[in-house]
Amino acid sequence: ADYTLTISSWAPPTHGINAKMWPKFVEMVEEATDGQVTAELKLGIAPPPAQMDLIMDGAADASIIFHGYQPGRFVTTKLIELPGFEGSAEAASVAYWRAYEKYLKEADEHRGVKVIALHTHGPAQLHTSNAVTSLDEVSGLKVRIPGGVGGDVGTALGATGIQVPAPKVYETLASKAADGVVMPFESRKGFKLTEVAQNVYEVPGGLYRGSFAFIMNEDTFADLPADLQQALEENVFGEPLSREIGKIWDEIDTIGREETEGTEGNAINTASAEDLEKFNAIAVDVRTKVIEEVNGAGIDAQAAYDMIVQEMAAQ
Amino acid sequence: MTAALIGFALVLVLVLLRLPIVFAMGLVGTLGFAYERGDSIFSERGLKAAMSMVGRQITDTAQDYGLSVIPLFILMGLFVNKGGLARELYAVSNAFLGHFKGGIAMATVAACGGFSAICGSSLATAATMSKVAMPEMRRYRYSDELSTASIAAGGTLGILIPPSVILVIYGLLTETSIGKLFVAGIIPGVLGILLYLFAVRWTVWRNPESGPAGEKHGWGERLSALRSVWAVLLLFFLVIGGLYGAFDFHPLNLTFSPTEAAGMGAMGAFLIALSRGGLSLSSTFEVLKETTYTAAALFSVVIGAQIFSNFINLAGLPEALIALVTAYDVEPFVVILMILGIYIILGCVFESLSMLLLTVPIFFPLVTSLGYDPIWFGIVVVVVTEISLITPPVGLNVFILKGVVGDVSTGTIFKGVTPFWIADIFRLALIVLIPWLVLVLPEHMGAMGH
Amino acid sequence: MQSLVTLARRISVFPTLLACVALFILMVMTFCDVILRSVFNAPIEAATELTRILMAILVFSVLPMISAGKGQIAVDLTDGVFSRLRLSRARDAVVYLISGIILFWPIQRVWVLAERARDYGDVTEYLAIPVFYVGWFIAASTAITAVAMIVTGLLYIFAPHTLSEHHQ
Ligand code: NA
Ligand code: NA
Numbered sequence: 029a030d031y032t033l034t035i036s037s038w039a040p041p042t043h044g045i046n047a048k049m050w051p052k053f054v055e056m057v058e059e060a061t062d063g064q065v066t067a068e069l070k071l072g073i074a075p076p077p078a079q080m081d082l083i084m085d086g087a088a089d090a091s092i093i094f095h096g097y098q099p100g101r102f103v104t105t106k107l108i109e110l111p112g113f114e115g116s117a118e119a120a121s122v123a124y125w126r127a128y129e130k131y132l133k134e135a136d137e138h139r140g141v142k143v144i145a146l147h148t149h150g151p152a153q154l155h156t157s158n159a160v161t162s163l164d165e166v167s168g169l170k171v172r173i174p175g176g177v178g179g180d181v182g183t184a185l186g187a188t189g190i191q192v193p194a195p196k197v198y199e200t201l202a203s204k205a206a207d208g209v210v211m212p213f214e215s216r217k218g219f220k221l222t223e224v225a226q227n228v229y230e231v232p233g234g235l236y237r238g239s240f241a242f243i244m245n246e247d248t249f250a251d252l253p254a255d256l257q258q259a260l261e262e263n264v265f266g267e268p269l270s271r272e273i274g275k276i277w278d279e280i281d282t283i284g285r286e287e288t289e290g291t292e293g294n295a296i297n298t299a300s301a302e303d304l305e306k307f308n309a310i311a312v313d314v315r316t317k318v319i320e321e322v323n324g325a326g327i328d329a330q331a332a333y334d335m336i337v338q339e340m341a342a343q
Numbered sequence: 344m345t346a347a348l349i350g351f352a353l354v355l356v357l358v359l360l361r362l363p364i365v366f367a368m369g370l371v372g373t374l375g376f377a378y379e380r381g382d383s384i385f386s387e388r389g390l391k392a393a394m395s396m397v398g399r400q401i402t403d404t405a406q407d408y409g410l411s412v413i414p415l416f417i418l419m420g421l422f423v424n425k426g427g428l429a430r431e432l433y434a435v436s437n438a439f440l441g442h443f444k445g446g447i448a449m450a451t452v453a454a455c456g457g458f459s460a461i462c463g464s465s466l467a468t469a470a471t472m473s474k475v476a477m478p479e480m481r482r483y484r485y486s487d488e489l490s491t492a493s494i495a496a497g498g499t500l501g502i503l504i505p506p507s508v509i510l511v512i513y514g515l516l517t518e519t520s521i522g523k524l525f526v527a528g529i530i531p532g533v534l535g536i537l538l539y540l541f542a543v544r545w546t547v548w549r550n551p552e553s554g555p556a557g558e559k560h561g562w563g564e565r566l567s568a569l570r571s572v573w574a575v576l577l578l579f580f581l582v583i584g585g586l587y588g589a590f591d592f593h594p595l596n597l598t599f600s601p602t603e604a605a606g607m608g609a610m611g612a613f614l615i616a617l618s619r620g621g622l623s624l625s626s627t628f629e630v631l632k633e634t635t636y637t638a639a640a641l642f643s644v645v646i647g648a649q650i651f652s653n654f655i656n657l658a659g660l661p662e663a664l665i666a667l668v669t670a671y672d673v674e675p676f677v678v679i680l681m682i683l684g685i686y687i688i689l690g691c692v693f694e695s696l697s698m699l700l701l702t703v704p705i706f707f708p709l710v711t712s713l714g715y716d717p718i719w720f721g722i723v724v725v726v727v728t729e730i731s732l733i734t735p736p737v738g739l740n741v742f743i744l745k746g747v748v749g750d751v752s753t754g755t756i757f758k759g760v761t762p763f764w765i766a767d768i769f770r771l772a773l774i775v776l777i778p779w780l781v782l783v784l785p786e787h788m789g790a791m792g793h
Numbered sequence: 794m795q796s797l798v799t800l801a802r803r804i805s806v807f808p809t810l811l812a813c814v815a816l817f818i819l820m821v822m823t824f825c826d827v828i829l830r831s832v833f834n835a836p837i838e839a840a841t842e843l844t845r846i847l848m849a850i851l852v853f854s855v856l857p858m859i860s861a862g863k864g865q866i867a868v869d870l871t872d873g874v875f876s877r878l879r880l881s882r883a884r885d886a887v888v889y890l891i892s893g894i895i896l897f898w899p900i901q902r903v904w905v906l907a908e909r910a911r912d913y914g915d916v917t918e919y920l921a922i923p924v925f926y927v928g929w930f931i932a933a934s935t936a937i938t939a940v941a942m943i944v945t946g947l948l949y950i951f952a953p954h955t956l957s958e959h960h961q
């Protein structure tokens with residue numbers, strides 16, 4: 029290849045992000061450029077919140093960021109994290125990209141880097157060591173939830189937040205420093221939750237969806253010949269990549285669910301109809317608050333929200 | 344790969360010119376990173392990229408939650424010392440072992456092991472115990488060889504028996520669970536004590552003059568000595584039991600992360616020292632000050648190592664080594680033996696921390712790619728690091744003894760250390776051949792409460 | 794000159810005190826967090842982010858002192874050679890000057906990153922403490938470290954007697 033991009037990534041080596049998503053990215057890039065552009069993965073160069081700085085200054089060419097790790101910087105990205113959307117991670121990721129193009133882009137929260145994909149993981153559920161069978165039992169639990177909408181939902185449910193980065197979740201649960209964690213199904217395998225949090229309390233649509241972006245150094249992109257730039261813009265960056273990555277989130281969610289069903293001592297408890305109703309009321313409160321917050325960033329948040337709902341329903 | 348090897352050589356040169364490790368690794372790491380990210384070492388683009396990585400590394404390492412165990416465990420060790428616990432530990436082991444041939448040296452080894460359970464550093468263990476045990480061994484006319492060697496060797500246990508600063512830094516560099524590493528160090532640590540006791544017996548068997556028997560203590564004396572060390576035992580069980588999940592009784596679950604264990608240990612040691620009248624305002628300040636100074640120095644070298652290992656990572660050295668091993672189809676076990684050989688050679692000249700910082704970024708990816716357990720490799724690295732502390736010509740523990748005792752030549756100490764060194768090699772072989780010794784405890788962690 | 798060195802040593806009590814207070818708070822807070830969580834089921838939610846900030850304070854407050862003194866970890870394998878060749882002083886001078894000077898670039902970058910965090914509005918999760926304060930603090934204390942190292946290097950060259958306390 030004429031151009032080899034360096035990808036910086038932070039998840040565990042075997043996690044879907046590194047085992048499937050970046051390889052998919054490389055595959056798409058190579059295909060679109062007839063092998064003229066490729067990429068190699070480097071792990072552990074810096075912790076998650078440092079990734080955007082690294083990309084901005086060219087310490088690596090591309091990376092993945094989780095918006096919740098940088099409170100204060102990202103507000104509009106909370107919109108896609110809201111509970112209540114119906115549909116797969118693929119549908120959510122495509123809708124996310126379209127809403128970004130039309131509305132969210134204007135807030136310019138990713139200034140300094142080139143956004144090449146936006147995606148969300150599958151619906152996040154509550155994973156605990158002691159079984160939780162009703163919504164009321166969540167109150168008083170010590171739960172690891174990342175920042176952003178997840179935190180708002182946790183507070184509304186009366187849970188006490190515990191702050192640890194995703195790779196430390198296993199240790200935190202094993203040492204009982206937390207009673208549970210809110211993460212998508214894929215983490216049951218990706219972070220070995222089947223061993224330390226045997227029970228899942230499942231709310232259809234999830235308690236929230238985490239928001240991610242793939243980002244790229246602007247100079248790296250500018251240095252590529254025009255025809256390669258065009259090929260990447262048309263066939264990889266934006267909606268195509270967001271869709272493919274969303275698909276992988278769905279795929280690894282399924283693997284996590286199968287792993288749970290196949291592990292002795294693991295159980296999935298689905299929320300009852302009454303609990304779901306109760307949760308929907310909480311979701312509405314959180315939504316109202318977040319929409320107001322996003323409005324503050326100069327975006328027509330309600331319109332963007334409605335667009336996401338429609339786009340997801342249309343797929 | 345060439346760039347990485349040149350960088351590695353350059354760090355060695357700078358370090359030998361006495362540039363502090365953080366600056367040697369930081370400088371070479373930065374320029375190397377710039378070279379990898381730009382067209383040359385001094386291209387503007389490469390330097391900007393490297394500086395950004397360095398800037399983030401400085402701020403992120405200083406605020407790494409996992410590293411907070413370091414100041415807290417150092418603090419615990421220093422507070423405990425103010426409470427006079429080293430002396431009491433020694434009195435107990437002496438009451439039980441002193442009347443054997445070589446018994447006072449055996450008591451010294453046992454007390455070193457006990458002190459290691461509350462102190463995270465080998466040098467601090469050796470320095471403390473030399474002040475306590477040396478006068479006693481001289482009183483009983485123990486040979487200088489045996490007395491100094493038993494402290495120098497016994498002191499190395501400080502970094503293997505938890506808590507351990509070296510294991511924390513290994514855990515941090517390799518993203519391995521620090522709690523599991525600590526628990527994994529227990530059996531090899533106890534094994535170390537036992538083998539050192541054999542080394543003492545062997546020395547006395549060869550030369551009975553070197554370690555005459557001390558007085559026999561009655562059971563009354565033994566029990567009263569035991570009563571005074573309850574505090575050490577309590578602290579150790581609080582810290583390690585908490586990490587292991589041993590106090591998980593519903594509804595109370597006193598289980599700790601390493602940072603919390605360190606915080607509980609430090610607070611406990613503070614209260615013990617306070618209750619024994621061992622702390623004034625000014626001595627508390629001294630302890631806190633010494634802790635922050637040590638912590639700042641350790642954080643600095645970690646920052647330097649991270650910068651350097653980012654360069655090594657970008658330059659693809661680990662991948663190149665893995666490719667080499669695969670291409671020549673070398674047996675994994677042979678690779679391990681080669682790595683151990685390199686460690687023992689490096690250990691002749693390098694001080695423990697520098698050795699770890701220089702080698703782990705290179706060997707760790709290779710070893711794990713061969714299917715070896717990261718926890719096991721961490722313990723292996725610490726055991727070879729322990730060996731380096733008593734390997735001539737540069738053995739820091741030996742130098743500490745020389746510094747504290749004064750009128751003994753380092754040659755004498757190194758000579759006395761030989762049986763202990765052989766015991767260490769034997770222990771290393773056991774750990775390499777039977778990984779179970781390391782892995783059995785961590786595998787059962789967190790499972791106790793269920 | 795001597796009085797300047799003495800003054801610098803006296804002033805250094807204040808950052809040391811700051812570091813000690815940060816460490817003591819860290820210890821007490823960790824203890825309270827565990828007790829509150831285990832016994833009262835009410836952990837201190839902001840404990841993690843406060844731990845991070847306290848660590849930055851305790852490490853960087855004392856960085857100038859350990860760097861200008863001989864507190865940075867170094868390998869003393871060649872000390873004998875240097876002292877036999879009577880080059881110890883020259884080597885120390887060069888080491889301090891180089892170390893101090895090369896800190897200039899990281900300091901600048903830490904400052905730029907802090908300003909960037911300020912521009913983006915980065916705050917901590919629970920207490921919404923602006924992140925750039927920590928960056929400013931680290932940049933400032935590293936700058937003091939650099940100056941202290943350069944001055945120490947110059948003193949090794951021009952007034953080595955003022956540094957006698959370093960070689961106790
Ligand atoms: Na120890
Ligand atoms: Na050595």
